[in-house]
Amino acid sequence: MINIAILGYGTVGSGVVEVLETNKKSIDIKAGEELFIKYVLDLKEFPGTSIESKLTKRFEDIIEDDSVEVIVEVMGGLNPAYDFVKTALLKGKSVVTSNKELVARYGPELLEIARNKNINFLFEASVGGGIPIIRPLNKSLTADEIYEITGILNGTTNYILSKMSREGLNFEDVLKEAQELGFAERNPEADIEGYDACRKIAILSSLAYGMHVNFEEIHTEGITKVRLKDLEYAKKLGYQVKLLGISKKINEKAYAMVAPMMISNNHPLSNVHDVFNAIFIKGNVIGDVMFYGSGAGKLPTASAVVADVVDAVKHLDKNIITHWYSKEMNLMSLEEVPSQLFIALEGHGYQDIIEQVFGKVSYIQSDDETVFITEKSTEGELKEKITQLTQVHQVKVTSTIRIEKD
Amino acid sequence: MINIAILGYGTVGSGVVEVLETNKKSIDIKAGEELFIKYVLDLKEFPGTSIESKLTKRFEDIIEDDSVEVIVEVMGGLNPAYDFVKTALLKGKSVVTSNKELVARYGPELLEIARNKNINFLFEASVGGGIPIIRPLNKSLTADEIYEITGILNGTTNYILSKMSREGLNFEDVLKEAQELGFAERNPEADIEGYDACRKIAILSSLAYGMHVNFEEIHTEGITKVRLKDLEYAKKLGYQVKLLGISKKINEKAYAMVAPMMISNNHPLSNVHDVFNAIFIKGNVIGDVMFYGSGAGKLPTASAVVADVVDAVKHLDKNIITHWYSKEMNLMSLEEVPSQLFIALEGHGYQDIIEQVFGKVSYIQSDDETVFITEKSTEGELKEKITQLTQVHQVKVTSTIRIEKD
Numbered sequence: 001m002i003n004i005a006i007l008g009y010g011t012v013g014s015g016v017v018e019v020l021e022t023n024k025k026s027i028d029i030k031a032g033e034e035l036f037i038k039y040v041l042d043l044k045e046f047p048g049t050s051i052e053s054k055l056t057k058r059f060e061d062i063i064e065d066d067s068v069e070v071i072v073e074v075m076g077g078l079n080p081a082y083d084f085v086k087t088a089l090l091k092g093k094s095v096v097t098s099n100k101e102l103v104a105r106y107g108p109e110l111l112e113i114a115r116n117k118n119i120n121f122l123f124e125a126s127v128g129g130g131i132p133i134i135r136p137l138n139k140s141l142t143a144d145e146i147y148e149i150t151g152i153l154n155g156t157t158n159y160i161l162s163k164m165s166r167e168g169l170n171f172e173d174v175l176k177e178a179q180e181l182g183f184a185e186r187n188p189e190a191d192i193e194g195y196d197a198c199r200k201i202a203i204l205s206s207l208a209y210g211m212h213v214n215f216e217e218i219h220t221e222g223i224t225k226v227r228l229k230d231l232e233y234a235k236k237l238g239y240q241v242k243l244l245g246i247s248k249k250i251n252e253k254a255y256a257m258v259a260p261m262m263i264s265n266n267h268p269l270s271n272v273h274d275v276f277n278a279i280f281i282k283g284n285v286i287g288d289v290m291f292y293g294s295g296a297g298k299l300p301t302a303s304a305v306v307a308d309v310v311d312a313v314k315h316l317d318k319n320i321i322t323h324w325y326s327k328e329m330n331l332m333s334l335e336e337v338p339s340q341l342f343i344a345l346e347g348h349g350y351q352d353i354i355e356q357v358f359g360k361v362s363y364i365q366s367d368d369e370t371v372f373i374t375e376k377s378t379e380g381e382l383k384e385k386i387t388q389l390t391q392v393h394q395v396k397v398t399s400t401i402r403i404e405k406d
Numbered sequence: 407m408i409n410i411a412i413l414g415y416g417t418v419g420s421g422v423v424e425v426l427e428t429n430k431k432s433i434d435i436k437a438g439e440e441l442f443i444k445y446v447l448d449l450k451e452f453p454g455t456s457i458e459s460k461l462t463k464r465f466e467d468i469i470e471d472d473s474v475e476v477i478v479e480v481m482g483g484l485n486p487a488y489d490f491v492k493t494a495l496l497k498g499k500s501v502v503t504s505n506k507e508l509v510a511r512y513g514p515e516l517l518e519i520a521r522n523k524n525i526n527f528l529f530e531a532s533v534g535g536g537i538p539i540i541r542p543l544n545k546s547l548t549a550d551e552i553y554e555i556t557g558i559l560n561g562t563t564n565y566i567l568s569k570m571s572r573e574g575l576n577f578e579d580v581l582k583e584a585q586e587l588g589f590a591e592r593n594p595e596a597d598i599e600g601y602d603a604c605r606k607i608a609i610l611s612s613l614a615y616g617m618h619v620n621f622e623e624i625h626t627e628g629i630t631k632v633r634l635k636d637l638e639y640a641k642k643l644g645y646q647v648k649l650l651g652i653s654k655k656i657n658e659k660a661y662a663m664v665a666p667m668m669i670s671n672n673h674p675l676s677n678v679h680d681v682f683n684a685i686f687i688k689g690n691v692i693g694d695v696m697f698y699g700s701g702a703g704k705l706p707t708a709s710a711v712v713a714d715v716v717d718a719v720k721h722l723d724k725n726i727i728t729h730w731y732s733k734e735m736n737l738m739s740l741e742e743v744p745s746q747l748f749i750a751l752e753g754h755g756y757q758d759i760i761e762q763v764f765g766k767v768s769y770i771q772s773d774d775e776t777v778f779i780t781e782k783s784t785e786g787e788l789k790e791k792i793t794q795l796t797q798v799h800q801v802k803v804t805s806t807i808r809i810e811k812d
Contacts, residue, residue, distance in 0.1 A: 019549050019691050029616075030548040030729060124546070130692040132538075132546030139545065140530070140538030142436040143425050143712035210435075268698055271677040276694075285425050286536040286699065286709040288682075292674055293695035303692040306549035318724070323436060 002031070002313050005039040005062040007084055008075035009046060009055075012098050012125070015302030016072055016309075017051055027306065031313045038068055041075075059084055063091055070312045072305060073097040082106055089113040089121060094316065096308040098125035098301055104199035104215045107206060108326040118319050122308035127200045128153065128277050130300025131293035135311070137207045137281075138322055144283030146208040147249040150404065153200040155275035155295040156184045156191040157223050157243040161260070162273040165231040165240070171224065183275065193222035194243060194258040201245030204279065205256050207322070209249060211329040213256060219334050221259040230399050233342070233371055234262050236364060240270040244404055255332040261404035262342055269405070335380030343386070344399040345370045353393045357385050369398060408437070408719050411445040411468040413490055414481035415452060415461075418504050418531070421708030422478055422715075423457055433712065437719045444474055447481075465490055469497055476718045478711060479503040488512055495519040495527060500722065502714040504531035504707055510605035510621045513612060514732040524725050528714035533606045534559065534683050536706025537699035541717070543613045543687075544728055550689030552614040553655040556810065559606040561681035561701040562590045562597040563629050563649040567666075568679040571637040571646070577630065589681065599628035600649060600664040607651030610685065611662050613728070615655060617735040619662060625740050627665040636805050639748070639777055640668050642770060646676040650810055661738040667810035668748055675811070741786030749792070750805040751776045759799045763791050775804060 006013050020027065020035060028034050039062045040051045059080075062068055071088045073095055075081050081102050085095050090113060097103065102110075103126045114121040124134045128151075137146075152158050156178065163174045175192065178184035190196045202215035223243050234241045239262035247256040263270050268290050272278040277295025282288055294300035311320065345354075350370050354361060361372040374382060389395045412419050426433065426441060434440050445468045446457045465486075468474055477494045479501055481487050487508050491501050496519060503509065508516075509532045520527035530540045534557075543552075558564050562584065569580045581598065584590035596602045608621035629649050640647045645668035653662040669676050674696050678684040683701025688694055700706035717726065751760075756776050760767060767778040780788060795801045 022691065023549060023551055026551055026616075027549060030727070032727065131695060132542045135546050136538045136542060139717060140541050140713050141709075142716040143429060143433060143709045145429055145432055210432075268674075268677055271674055283709065285428065285705045285712075287703070287706050289537060289697075289699035291695075291697060294693045297693070299691045300693050303547075303549045303689065306691075307546050310548040311545060314727070321436070321438060321720070 001034045001036050002070060003036050003038040003068045004070045004072060004309060005041065005068050006037060006072045006074065007041045008073070009040050009042040009044070009051065010074065010076070011298050012074040012301050012305065013040070013042070015298035016074060016305050019299065019302045019306045021050065027310060031310045033313055035309065035313065038065070063087055068093060069316060070094045070096065070309055072309060073099060073102070074305065075099070076101070078102060078105065085110060086113065089117060089119065092117050092119060094120040094122070094312040096122045096305055096312055098123070098305055100126040100196070100199045100203065104202045107203065108212050108324055111322050111324055112326070115319050115321070118317055120312050120315055120320055122312055124308045125301050125304035127203050128279060128291070128293065129155070129295040129297060130303045131277060131279065131291050131295065132304070133204070133279050133291050134207065136291065137204065138320070141281070141283055141286060144286050146281055146283050148282035149201065149204050149208055149247045149279065150269060151201060151204065151245045151279040152242050152269060152272050152277050153197040153245045153279070153295065154191055154243060155277055156188065158272065158277070159183050159275045160192070161223060161226065161231070161241055161243065164228055165235070168228060170228050171226060192224055194220045197243060197245045197258045201247055201256055201258060205247040205254070206324045208247070209254060209329055210323040211325060211327050213247070213329045213331070217331050218256045218258060223260050225399070226260050226401070227399060230344070230401055233344070233364065233366070237262070237373070238265050239263060239403070240265065241401060242269065246404065253332050254329060255337045257337065259402055261402045263405040267405040335378065335383070337379045338376060339379045339382050340376045340403040341374045341382050342401045342403055343372055343374065343397060345389070346396040346398050350395055353389070353395065357388050357393070373403060407440045407442050408476060409442050409444040409474045410476045410478060410715060411447065411474050412443060412478045412480065413447045414479070415446050415448040415450070415457065416480065416482070417704050418480040418707050418711065419446070421704035422480060422711050425705065425708045425712045427456065433716060437716045439719055441715065441719065444471070469493055474499060475722060476500045476502065476715055478715060479505060479508070480711065481505070482507070484508060484511065491516060492519065495523060495525065498523050498525060500525040500527070500718040502528045502711055502718055504529070504711055506532040506602070506605045506609065510608045513609065514618050514730055517728050517730055518732070521725050521727070524723055526718050526721055526726055528718055530714045531707045531710035533609050534685060534697065534699065535561070535701040535703060536709045537683060537685065537697050537701065538710070539610070539685050539697050540613065542697065543610065544726070547687070547689055547692060550692050552687055552689050554688035555607065555610050555614055555653045555685065556675065557607060557610065557651045557685040558648050558675060558678050558683050559603040559651045559685070559701065560597055560649060561683060562594065564678065564683070565589050565681045566598070567629060567632065567637070567647055567649065570634055571641070574634060576634050577632060598630055600626045603649060603651045603664045607653055607662055607664060611653040611660070612730045614653070615660060615735055616729040617731060617733050619653070619735045619737070623737050624662045624664060629666050631805070632666050632807070633805060636750070636807055639750070639770065639772070643668070643779070644671050645669060645809070646671065647807060648675065652810065659738050660735060661743045663743065665808055667808040669811040673811040741784065741789070743785045744782060745785045745788055746782045746809040747780045747788050748807045748809055749778055749780065749803060751795070752802040752804050756801055759795070759801065763794050763799070779809060
């Protein structure tokens, strides 16, 4: 029997208990051991639940109990999660977490402690909810050098964009409805501003490249400026607008970015709607591969946490090497990053000016705006040309969206 | 340093050598050891290649060399592959294979030998080419009880159906062109009759359910009878026709089948075109998850083989438990299987007869055929009703295709 402790009995924590109870028989067979929840740490009381007798408010009860071998951290946030996890690892207890803030910021340090102690720090649930992506990156794509990751990494924003596009609604209206239905938080900033996706693409990039990609250096834009109009232009052009986290390695340089982007209807990511997430990866021998599933939600996320618990139990005295080291990866400056833009201008009659500034472009026209797509260039050059449009020619730019996948 | 031997220097075998050479540095880091190809077994000579000095025609050279710890079987076929693999495992050497015939037929026996010897028998490349699917089933979806698998498991047939649909060509013409381009074999039977997909869905079902699903008991139909007309009807109805391998568990019963089926354009599998493969899985806690990528090809398949070699090297004295035991799974008889059909009849004026036999149906009409979709029923009942149409009412049925995903 293996004793485990769960830190936090919120959505994910209660999901972990539910999954361990629902599939107890098959999980114990696959773990090769009976899993027993010995403690649940939470400041609240949960009378009448199955974990009532296991509740404690004191982390010390757990850390000082040598019979506890695996700790599940599902509290979220950095404090006290970071202290608890670090202390547990230093005590020789394996840790499983769903906490993307913790992993993005302290991943290399916590992985190194686990490596030195010959135990494990596992975090499948920190990216893509239930989708297996961390373990495949670590264990399945080992023959490849990965040079590109493109992900729909946030369910809330994908739900909002899908619903805007399908039902012809504005951002604000859909956000409000999503909040009422519980698909968006009361304070939705982390999702709609792209911060959540930013941490996730940082984690994936770090694992893919084996160096630390600092999430604070990733250029991040949210979806608050995406207009219904833009989604309609995209449709006419054969594109979908998605909030993408992207990361590319070009020779020895790399860049990462989170922003709303247009992808072609021919691309497998374009068919990922509503709260679903997907991660599309390019490797130098495997070619293209994509992982798709529920990017959030109590049970899918708990499924990933429990799968990590099973793996931790099967490797109690063997570190599953995770190639993510402290050395920081130098990212390209935004100006150097390859780019191609969809641009919308207020009014008509700018064809000559546009061609004068941008050279060759592709056109469509609308009622009260001029819209066009630039040739491929760099962020820096395109920004300069837009400045020419607005400063020299006094044209009002009403929207710009990157074209990611033709 | 770990010595490995490769049995067979055909397409996959030469791909494995190429991958090991191309990504040597990163692969050795991930394996934690230098990998060295000590032998390549082949009856042919390959003068001027990097493996010229390693070639042997005698399996004994390899099996009697105690310094060889991992053997890669990429010869294909059952003889002598089965003898070689079994002998190697009994000698305590881990085996990696891409051979779906071998795995579908002898999987449980070979896994048991590996389990008893505390070594590994790994076969990621046997299903879905480069797509990570065997390891995710074994290691990532461990918290779930999987109750449904639907896969586009054969690249050749998916290429043919995609091209027929996109370019309005007949089966025979596309097959001929695919053979000329090397996308289809000279003898294409294993692909177009569904035998290849049948072995793959048998392997996936066995792993998912933990029992042996005998591929010989799986009802298997190929794509040779799919008419261009059927693809056009499907399009009008909002469907795609795909050769699907499906497997479902309903309570304690299960069924598996390979056949061309219609799936809705809203389903993620409908967007999997050309030589790409994808496997869509439903679990009782994770919900829906899908894995997508190149289902065949030299380098993608070799990528999966080499990833298995890395895993074998990291677990030289530790069996990675694979829950697939010899006990045979009882499959439902075909008659009991739930079904829904698209049916095409020659000529017009059958509406009354159709409603008399089938009750409520959905219609579309064409120039010279009557086509309709039945309600959900069972294979047995629908077969009986079709017999009524043809025998009692003397109507000629020109095509039937199952509707799988609405």
